[in-house]
Amino acid sequence: MTPSPSAAPTPANPAVAPYVNDTRFFGHPFGLSTLFATEMWERFSYYGLRPLLVLFMSAALADGGFGFDRPAAGAIVGIYAASVYLASLPGGWIADRLLGLRRAILVGAVLITAGHLSIGLSGYAPASVGKLTFFLGLLLIVLGTGLLKPNISAIVGDLYPEGGARRDAGFSIFYMGINIGGLLGALVSGYLGENVGWHAGFGAAGVGMLFGLLWFWMRADRTLGPIGTDIVHDPDPAVQARRERTVKLGTLGGLVAIALAFVAAATGMVTLDPQTVGSYMTVVLVGVAVVYFAYIFAAGGLTGDEKKRVLVIFVLFVFAAIFWAAFEQAPTSLQLFAKDFTDRSVLGFEMPATWFQSANNFFIVAFAPVFAALWVGMAKRDLELSSPAKFALGLALAGAGFALMIIAANEVVTSGGTAKVSPWYLILSYLLQTWGELCLSPVGLSSMTKLAPRQYVGQMMGIWFLASSVGNLVAGLVGGHVDPTNLEQTPQIFLWTTVALFGSAAVLALMIVPIRRMMANVR
Numbered sequence: 265m266t267p268s269p270s271a272a273p274t275p276a277n278p279a280v281a282p283y284v285n286d287t288r289f290f291g292h293p294f295g296l297s298t299l300f301a302t303e304m305w306e307r308f309s310y311y312g313l314r315p316l317l318v319l320f321m322s323a324a325l326a327d328g329g330f331g332f333d334r335p336a337a338g339a340i341v342g343i344y345a346a347s348v349y350l351a352s353l354p355g356g357w358i359a360d361r362l363l364g365l366r367r368a369i370l371v372g373a374v375l376i377t378a379g380h381l382s383i384g385l386s387g388y389a390p391a392s393v394g395k396l397t398f399f400l401g402l403l404l405i406v407l408g409t410g411l412l413k414p415n416i417s418a419i420v421g422d423l424y425p426e427g428g429a430r431r432d433a434g435f436s437i438f439y440m441g442i443n444i445g446g447l448l449g450a451l452v453s454g455y456l457g458e459n460v461g462w463h464a465g466f467g468a469a470g471v472g473m474l475f476g477l478l479w480f481w482m483r484a485d486r487t488l489g490p491i492g493t494d495i496v497h498d499p500d501p502a503v504q505a506r507r508e509r510t511v512k513l514g515t516l517g518g519l520v521a522i523a524l525a526f527v528a529a530a531t532g533m534v535t536l537d538p539q540t541v542g543s544y545m546t547v548v549l550v551g552v553a554v555v556y557f558a559y560i561f562a563a564g565g566l567t568g569d570e571k572k573r574v575l576v577i578f579v580l581f582v583f584a585a586i587f588w589a590a591f592e593q594a595p596t597s598l599q600l601f602a603k604d605f606t607d608r609s610v611l612g613f614e615m616p617a618t619w620f621q622s623a624n625n626f627f628i629v630a631f632a633p634v635f636a637a638l639w640v641g642m643a644k645r646d647l648e649l650s651s652p653a654k655f656a657l658g659l660a661l662a663g664a665g666f667a668l669m670i671i672a673a674n675e676v677v678t679s680g681g682t683a684k685v686s687p688w689y690l691i692l693s694y695l696l697q698t699w700g701e702l703c704l705s706p707v708g709l710s711s712m713t714k715l716a717p718r719q720y721v722g723q724m725m726g727i728w729f730l731a732s733s734v735g736n737l738v739a740g741l742v743g744g745h746v747d748p749t750n751l752e753q754t755p756q757i758f759l760w761t762t763v764a765l766f767g768s769a770a771v772l773a774l775m776i777v778p779i780r781r782m783m784a785n786v787r
Contacts, residue, residue, distance in 0.1 A: 283489040284423055292434050293423045295488040298480060300441040303416055305476025306373070307445030309380060310348075310409070311625070312453030312469035314595050315618040317341050318744065319603060320462045328387070328462050330395065335744040338596040339538035342740010343545065344402055345592065349733040350549075351410025353726050354518065356418075358411065361511040365415040365422075365492035366484060372415070373477040375408030380470025387463035396530050403526060419492040436636075440629060445472075447625035454618025539741060546737045553581060553730055556723075566717055572782040573715040576652075577724060579772075579779065581731050583655055584708055586768045588735020589742070590662050590761050591697055594621060596743025597757055598690065601669070604748050605676045607684035620690050627698035635702040651711045652779045656772040658703030663765030665696030666758050673755035681751050715783070 288294040321337035323329025332340070359368035382401030386394040420438050424431035449469060457465020498504040528534040557578050561571060602608070603617040642648050649657070672689035708728060716724035742761070745753045 279490050280425075283487070283491055284425055290437065292430070292437065295423055295491065296420065296434055296437060298483045298487045299416055299420055299423075300438055302369070302373070302476045302480040303438065304441040304445035305472045305479065306376065306409075306412060306416075307442045308449035308452075309376065309469040309473035309476070310405075310449070311446035311621065312449030312472060313380070313383070313405075313466060314341070314345070315450055315454055315599055315621040316457040316462065316465050317344070318596050318599055319617070320457070322600075322744075323462070325391075330398075333744075334600065334747055335741075336538045338740050338742075338744020339542040340740070341595055342592075342737045342743070343538065343542050344406065345595075345736035345740065346545065346549075346733040347406045348409045348413075349729045349736065351406050352414040352729055353410075354515070355410030355412075356414040358511060358515055359415045359418075360495065361507055362495065362515070363411075364495045365419050366488070367493075368411045368415045369419070369480060369492075370477075370484075372408040372411030372413075373473070373480060375404050376412065377408075377470065377473045377477050379404030379406075379408060380466065380473050384463055384467040384470050387461070387466075399530075400526070403522070415492075419488070422491050436632075439632070443625040443628045447622045447629070450618055450622035450625070454616045454621065458616040458618060542737050542741050546734060546741070549730060549734050549737070553727065553734075556727070560720065564717070564720070570717045574717070574720075576779055576782050577712065577715050577727065579775065580651065580655060580708060580711060581727055583659065583768055583772050584704065584728070584731040585734045585738075586764060587655075587659055587662060587700065587704055588732050589738035590666060590735075590765055591701060592732075592736045592739035593743040593761070594624065594694075594697075596740055597746045597754075598669070598693070598743075600744075600746035601673070601754065602687075602690055604746065605672070605681075605683075605685060605754075606687055606690060608687060615687075620687070620694065623691055623694035624698050624701070627695055628702070631698065631702060635699075650776060650780045650783065651707050652772055652776045654703045654707045656769045656776065658700040658707075659765050659769035659772065661700035661703065662697045663762050663769060665693040665700070666762040666765060668693045668696070669758040670755050670762060673758055677751045677755060681748055 283295055284293055286293055289297045289300075318334070318337045318341050319329075321330045321332045321340060322334045323331070325331045330337075355368065355372070359365050363371065379401040382397045382404060384401075386396075386398040386401065388394075389397060417438070420435060421431065424434055449472065452472075453465040453468045455465075456468050498507060525534075529536050557574065560566065560574055564574075566574065599617060599621065602620045606617070606620075608615040608617065639648070668689055672685045675685050676683055708731075709725075712724045712728045742757060745757055747753060
């Protein structure tokens with residue numbers, strides 16, 4: 265039952281009270297409708313663009329693509345997705361210290377829209393200029409998403425100063441917006457990109473983001489009031505000035521470095537091999553995580569109990585990265601398998617290959633309430649699974665999904681590449697992977713907040729996103745090797761992914777009891 269407005273405590277700032285205490289949006293603050301729609305359109309644009317990338321970049325020049333080999337195209341998709349997650353770290357820092365949440369979201373939305381515009385226009389430029397504007401567009405989307413995504417979620421939390429179940433319900437509604445946007449983006453942009461033209465699909469994704477930008481710009485002041493407009497200032501003006509100067513110099517330095525690297529690559533001064541870049545990025549990111557955890561243990565000022573909890577976070581980080589390395593093959597290996605080897609004919613209509621990407625979002629919407637009820641029901645019966653047990657279950661479910669793809673790939677190999685397998689292989693694979701995601705992703709987010717020492721909560725959330733970033737990189741490097749000219753590669757990719765998932769699930773299952781002991785005092 266939704267609490268009445270009077271049930272919530274009065275916020276410290278009286279100007280905020282009317283915006284957090286109203287219940288006009290399904291019993292929630294009306295500002296949630298603004299954030300819901302903005303995030304929905306942003307995810308429409310992201311998931312509308314992402315499935316098209318590997319198909320477009322690997323398509324022949326005669327078919328309007330770039331003619332990249334598939335491993336290179338897959339690596340680029342991995343680097344792009346990994347960079348989106350990484351950009352959330354400086355994006356949150358800039359918002360907290362300089363712009364404020366609302367301005368960061370607005371600037372981010374402008375950058376994302378400009379990025380989609382750049383990608384859309386790349387098809388109307390000469391080939392050399394077209395590639396430049398295409399990759400400039402991807403870069404702008406990365407920068408914009410880094411400013412928008414973490415900070416819009418932070419404002420959702422600010423709508424519920426009382427916390428509790430009402431805030432959880434608000435985030436559930438917000439999460440539905442994410443998945444509705446992802447579902448529609450893959451369907452609309454995917455259809456246009458494959459049946460009308462690549463840049464029609466890219467353009468549709470950009471139009472969606474433009475809707476999100478205009479929606480937020482026109483409604484934020486009216487529905488959110490002062491929420492998200494301020495930043496936390498240090499009482500000492502000199503300290504505050506130094507803090508802002510540090511952020512400005514750091515941001516400017518980062519942008520200059522990115523611009524120089526882009527210009528060097530665009531002019532041919534530096535030749536970048538996407539697979540090599542992706543491999544080095546993976547090593548660097550894993551190294552950053554290892555060094556960070558080592559520093560926390562050695563010099564973080566932790567108690568013995570806190571060190572145990574951080575050790576658990578490190579274990580969950582490793583297994584989360586393995587899960588995402590499999591799961592994020594959706595826009596690469598599984599997307600290419602849908603295009604090349606899947607029977608997509610339905611009543612005489614050939615379904616676009618990108619439509620399979622919407623399966624995950626559909627299953628999330630359908631099954632998230634089921635899993636939430638399952639966990640609550642098990643807890644009431646004293647059958648609650650620990651976080652590592654849920655992680656192990658999630659890994660095993662994803663492994664079962666890729667085991668199905670081994671069977672499908674072997675059917676293709678046996679036929680010499682002439683057979684198109686049933687679409688149910690992919691649909692059931694995505695279903696099992698989604699169940700795995702529901703066991704692992706929300707549990708991981710919750711575990712980070714419960715396990716992290718209080719002074720490191722924000723940094724540990726960054727570490728969680730770092731696991732996703734590493735997983736995306738590995739998925740991109742692996743996923744581009746589905747190739748009709750080398751059929752034997754495909755079942756091998758799915759076989760080793762399955763082995764890694766089941767092996768990880770087994771190892772983690774053996775660690776459940778000792779990890780549970782280290783989490784004995786965690787609630």
